[in-house]
Each structure stands twice: as structure tokens, then as C-alpha cells.
Amino acid sequence: MFVHETSVRVLYADTDKAGVVYYGTYLRFFEKGRTEYFRALGKSYADFEKTGILLTVVEAHARYHAPGRYDDRLVIRSWITRLTRTRIEFACDILNEAGEKLCEGTTLLGCIGIDTMRPTPLPEEMTALIKDKVVAKKEEG
Amino acid sequence: MFVHETSVRVLYADTDKAGVVYYGTYLRFFEKGRTEYFRALGKSYADFEKTGILLTVVEAHARYHAPGRYDDRLVIRSWITRLTRTRIEFACDILNEAGEKLCEGTTLLGCIGIDTMRPTPLPEEMTALIKDKVVAKKEEG
Amino acid sequence: MFVHETSVRVLYADTDKAGVVYYGTYLRFFEKGRTEYFRALGKSYADFEKTGILLTVVEAHARYHAPGRYDDRLVIRSWITRLTRTRIEFACDILNEAGEKLCEGTTLLGCIGIDTMRPTPLPEEMTALIKDKVVAKKEEG
Amino acid sequence: MFVHETSVRVLYADTDKAGVVYYGTYLRFFEKGRTEYFRALGKSYADFEKTGILLTVVEAHARYHAPGRYDDRLVIRSWITRLTRTRIEFACDILNEAGEKLCEGTTLLGCIGIDTMRPTPLPEEMTALIKDKVVAKKEEG
Numbered sequence: 001m002f003v004h005e006t007s008v009r010v011l012y013a014d015t016d017k018a019g020v021v022y023y024g025t026y027l028r029f030f031e032k033g034r035t036e037y038f039r040a041l042g043k044s045y046a047d048f049e050k051t052g053i054l055l056t057v058v059e060a061h062a063r064y065h066a067p068g069r070y071d072d073r074l075v076i077r078s079w080i081t082r083l084t085r086t087r088i089e090f091a092c093d094i095l096n097e098a099g100e101k102l103c104e105g106t107t108l109l110g111c112i113g114i115d116t117m118r119p120t121p122l123p124e125e126m127t128a129l130i131k132d133k134v135v136a137k138k139e140e141g
Numbered sequence: 142m143f144v145h146e147t148s149v150r151v152l153y154a155d156t157d158k159a160g161v162v163y164y165g166t167y168l169r170f171f172e173k174g175r176t177e178y179f180r181a182l183g184k185s186y187a188d189f190e191k192t193g194i195l196l197t198v199v200e201a202h203a204r205y206h207a208p209g210r211y212d213d214r215l216v217i218r219s220w221i222t223r224l225t226r227t228r229i230e231f232a233c234d235i236l237n238e239a240g241e242k243l244c245e246g247t248t249l250l251g252c253i254g255i256d257t258m259r260p261t262p263l264p265e266e267m268t269a270l271i272k273d274k275v276v277a278k279k280e281e282g
Numbered sequence: 283m284f285v286h287e288t289s290v291r292v293l294y295a296d297t298d299k300a301g302v303v304y305y306g307t308y309l310r311f312f313e314k315g316r317t318e319y320f321r322a323l324g325k326s327y328a329d330f331e332k333t334g335i336l337l338t339v340v341e342a343h344a345r346y347h348a349p350g351r352y353d354d355r356l357v358i359r360s361w362i363t364r365l366t367r368t369r370i371e372f373a374c375d376i377l378n379e380a381g382e383k384l385c386e387g388t389t390l391l392g393c394i395g396i397d398t399m400r401p402t403p404l405p406e407e408m409t410a411l412i413k414d415k416v417v418a419k420k421e422e423g
Numbered sequence: 424m425f426v427h428e429t430s431v432r433v434l435y436a437d438t439d440k441a442g443v444v445y446y447g448t449y450l451r452f453f454e455k456g457r458t459e460y461f462r463a464l465g466k467s468y469a470d471f472e473k474t475g476i477l478l479t480v481v482e483a484h485a486r487y488h489a490p491g492r493y494d495d496r497l498v499i500r501s502w503i504t505r506l507t508r509t510r511i512e513f514a515c516d517i518l519n520e521a522g523e524k525l526c527e528g529t530t531l532l533g534c535i536g537i538d539t540m541r542p543t544p545l546p547e548e549m550t551a552l553i554k555d556k557v558v559a560k561k562e563e564g
Binding site for chain 3: 441448482486530
Binding site for chain 4: 153154157158159160161163165211
């Protein structure tokens with residue numbers, strides 16, 4: 001099982017007038033998690049794009065457990081829960097420094113050919129990198 | 142059945158380098174839909190906040206069907222799908238001017254007392270306004 | 283003298299933990315002002331882009347006078363202060379409903395050819411539309 | 424002379440449909456620079472806030488030299504150019520990994536008492552930390 005971990009520091013820009021991280025900001029943090037996941041495997045998502053594909057978000061889900069606060073250094077844990085010929089599902093947990101889970105989510109990505117803008121199989125190199133890293137069941141929340 | 146409709150014009154700020162609306166931006170559009178929903182019923186969400194409550198997002202879900210484009214005037218359709226003593230679930234469809242559904246989502250809101258920051262019943266005035274507007278089943282996507 | 287006016291409602295997404303509009307959000311509002319300025323003249327900026335040009339921001343400046351608040355309906359006033367062969371300078375005032383000026387700014391735009399990504403003269407049609415609308419001196423703040 | 428350096432990786436969320444970093448996003452990067460500047464001096468801005476003050480942005484200026492790209496690791500260089508009893512001016516350069524300057528800016532911050540929301544002198548501890556770090560003239564762009 002492969003769970004990738006990166007972190008992000010909460011800016012004023014990420015918060016809202018309730019004094020906490022805005023609910024939409026977590027999708028930004030999920031994106032950061034996915035991007036760094038690929039980089040950690042040895043090939044950046046940006047490099048995969050150069051081969052003529054895009055991963056577009058087909059579905060996103062987030063459950064909010066506790067508020068994130070300004071200047072918190074949040075931990076972003078990302079792992080892959082599903083892999084098909086054209087799709088990847090990522091799960092993501094966002095924790096604060098005390099280890100409290102603030103938010104958990106999933107994003108389902110579909111592979112698209114840049115030329116055709118139509119669904120296309122994931123690049124073989126990508127599939128090879130991640131196929132043994134799929135975690136069948138999402139961790140218990 | 143009460144479905145509220147408002148619109149938003151897509152800015153550069155809302156798009157990303159794929160040339161389309163960023164997946165996180167739709168949560169901003171959902172927020173706009175919810176806010177205008179309350180205003181259309183006669184009392185703004187901001188006014189409800191002044192009575193000492195907050196509606197915090199407990200869960201959010203989005204399914205992306207087709208890309209939103211720069212300068213599109215998007216239609217935001219919002220309705221309530223569930224109502225309990227402390228929670229409201231909103232559904233939202235985002236359509237382009239041609240009537241094509243780009244994104245559909247739900248957000249579950251929980252009522253919090255500003256003083257205690259603990260769950261608290263929805264204000265009676267809010268419940269009275271919306272209780273006959275709940276749509277039991279989400280429209281077919 | 284031509285001053286264009288549009289408005290925007292402040293969302294939670296636009297605010298930060300100080301309870302006011304985030305300083306970066308005003309650049310989003312400036313963008314909205316510029317876009318609607320062109321639309322009001324009869325040809326949208328998006329349509330100009332289709333002729334093969336981009337207007338990129340070369341310089342931006344903002345002075346913040348008073349805080350914008352959640353759910354305020356802000357007025358965005360935009361006008362052109364300078365016009366050269368390849369550049370347009372916009373000025374922008376953001377006011378609240380009480381008419382109080384919250385923020386004033388300028389953005390200098392440079393015309394770029396999409397093919398070459400190099401500076402290029404503004405489209406003749408654009409220059410024709412705006413040349414008699416330039417306000418030589420910025421209004422006193 | 425004290426110039427602080429931190430970095431940020433450009434996300435899809437930071438870009439726009441022109442394929443480059445959105446002009447408003449740089450104000451987010453400036454914010455990150457200012458925050459990490461204080462942390463590097465030994466006391467975080469968040470800790471200063473706990474003493475009852477806020478630094479609000481009075482003025483912001485940005486000049487854009489070259490586009491920032493997706494997945495670039497940008498360098499954020501921050502330094503203080505002016506210090507008065509109630510105000511601090513920060514300058515900021517944003518460079519790409521090749522060392523090319525993409526954007527330079529300044530932000531003028533004013534100290535506000537949280538209780539009164541009126542201008543108030545900077546905390547003595549803050550002034551003590553930064554008074555010998557002011558760079559009289561901004562570097563040549």
C-alpha cells in the first residue's frame with residue numbers, strides 16, 4: 001500500500017469570513033496531493049501531459065470533519081483507490097498538525113486525448129507506475 | 142417544488158490552463174446558488190447569520206459532465222433535497238446557455254451556533270420558509 | 283467620458299478570516315469590470331480573442347480604502363485612462379451600496395498575438411470602439 | 424540587507440485559460456512571501472495577530488514581466504523597503520527555476536488594532552525584529 005504525504009500552509013487566501021478554510025479550497029489541496037503523488041513516483045503529471053493526455057476530474061467528493069485554521073501546516077495524504085483502463089480514483093485525507101482529520105475526499109479522474117478531447121486509455125507508463133499501488137478499500141474514516 | 146435559478150459569467154479567474162472552468166470553481170458557483178436561494182425566499186443568509194448561527198458545509202459532491210468555458214453565462218439551479226432539525230441538503234445543476242448540464246452537485250449544510258460552535262437546530266424562521274420547498278428526490282441527471 | 287458600471291455580490295469565497303474581502307479578490311473584480319466594459323461597447327472581449335489576440339496584464343495597482351463585506355453588492359466602475367497602439371490602461375473603483383469607495387485600481391493591458399505570443403497592435407475594431415472613450419486624467423480619489 | 428526566499432509550486436488552480444498563472448494569483452504568492460518572512464525572523468505573523476493586531480493591505484502593486492507556467496517551482500523573494508510607526512512596505516520578486524523574473528511587486532501594510540479596527544503602532548517586538556532589515560531602495564527591476 002502506497003500513501004503519499006505532502007503538506008501545505010494555510011494562507012489568508014484559503015480562508016473565509018468564518019475564520020476557517022473555505023470548503024472549496026480543499027479541492028485545491030486535493031489537487032496538490034495528486035500532483036505530488038505522481039512526482040513521488042518518478043514522473044510528474046506535467047510530463048505525462050506532454051505525451052498528449054489530460055486527466056480531467058469526473059467526480060469529486062469531500063466530507064468536512066473539523067475546520068482548518070489560518071497558518072496551520074496541513075498534511076495531505078493521497079492514495080489511489082481504483083484504476084481502470086481510462087480512469088483513476090484518488091482518495092485524500094487532510095489532517096492538521098495534531099493529526100486530527102479535517103477533511104477526506106475522493107476525486108475520479110478520466111483520461112482524455114488532448115487532440116481529440118475524447119476519453120482515451122491511460123498512458124501505459126502511468127498504469128505501470130501505479131498498478132501495484134492501488135488500495136482496494138478506502139481507509140476507515 | 143421550488144427550484145431557484147440564478148446565473149454567473151465565467152471569468153478568466155474561474156478557468157485553468159486546460160481552457161475550462163477549474164473543478165474547484167464549481168463549489169463557488171454552488172455557494173452563489175445557495176445564497177441567492179435564501180434571498181429569493183425573502184430573508185438573506187447574511188441576515189440569518191446575524192441571529193447567531195452559521196451553516197457550515199458538512200459534505201460536498203460534484204459530478205462533471207462537460208466543460209464550462211470562459212465568458213459563458215452559466216445557469217445555476219438550486220433546490221433543497223433534504224431537511225432535518227439541524228441540516229439542509231442542497232442540490233445544484235450548472236448549465237450553459239445552450240441548456241447543457243455541465244456539473245451537478247450536492248452540499249450538505251449543518252447549523253452551528255456562533256457562540257458555542259456546536260450543532261444547533263436551524264432557526265425556526267428558516268425552517269418555516271423552506272419546509273414546503275423540499276424536493277424529495279433529486280431530478281434525474 | 284465613458285464610465286461603465288456593473289456589480290458583484292461578495293461570496294464567502296471572496297472573503298478571508300479577517301471577515302472582509304481578500305485583497306487579491308479585487309483583481310478578480312477589476313477583471314469583471316474590464317470584461318463587462320467591452321461587452322457594453324458592443325463586442326465582447328471573448329470575441330476579440332477569437333480574432334487571434336490576447337490582452338495580458340502588464341501592471342496592476344490597487345489602493346484599499348475600506349473593507350468590503352460578505353454579501354455586499356459592490357459596484358464596479360471601469361473606465362479607460364490611456365490608449366496606445368499596443369496598450370490600454372483601465373481604472374477601476376469599487377464602491378459599496380452606500381457609495382463608499384472601498385478600493386481603486388488600475389490595470390495596464392498589453393496586446394499579444396496568440397500565434398507569436400509577441401506584442402502586436404490592438405485590433406483596429408477595438409481601437410475604433412474605445413478611442414473616444416479615454417478619460418485623460420483619473421478621477422480624484 | 425535581508426532578503427527572504429521561499430518557493431511555491433504552480434497548481435492548475437493558479438492558472439487561467441491563457442495557460443499561465445492568473446494575474447491575481449501573484450497576490451497570493453506575495454502573501455506567502457510575507458508570512459514566511461516573519462516566520463524566518465522567529466515569530467510568525469499568526470502569533471503577532473494573537474497580541475491583538477492585524478496587518479491590513481493598504482496598497483498593492485505588481486508588474487508582470489513573463490508568464491508563470493503550470494508546475495513551475497517559483498521562487499518568492501521578499502524584503503522590507505519601508506518601515507514607519509504604523510506601516511511596513513514589502514517588496515517581492517517572483518522568479519522561475521531558470522532565475523527569470525516573472526513578476527515584481529510591493530504591498531504596503533498598515534497595523535490595525537483588532538479591538539478598535541483603527542490604525543495602531545506596530546508591536547514593539549515586530550519593529551525590533553525588522554528595523555535593521557529594511558532595504559532603503561528597491562532593487563533595480
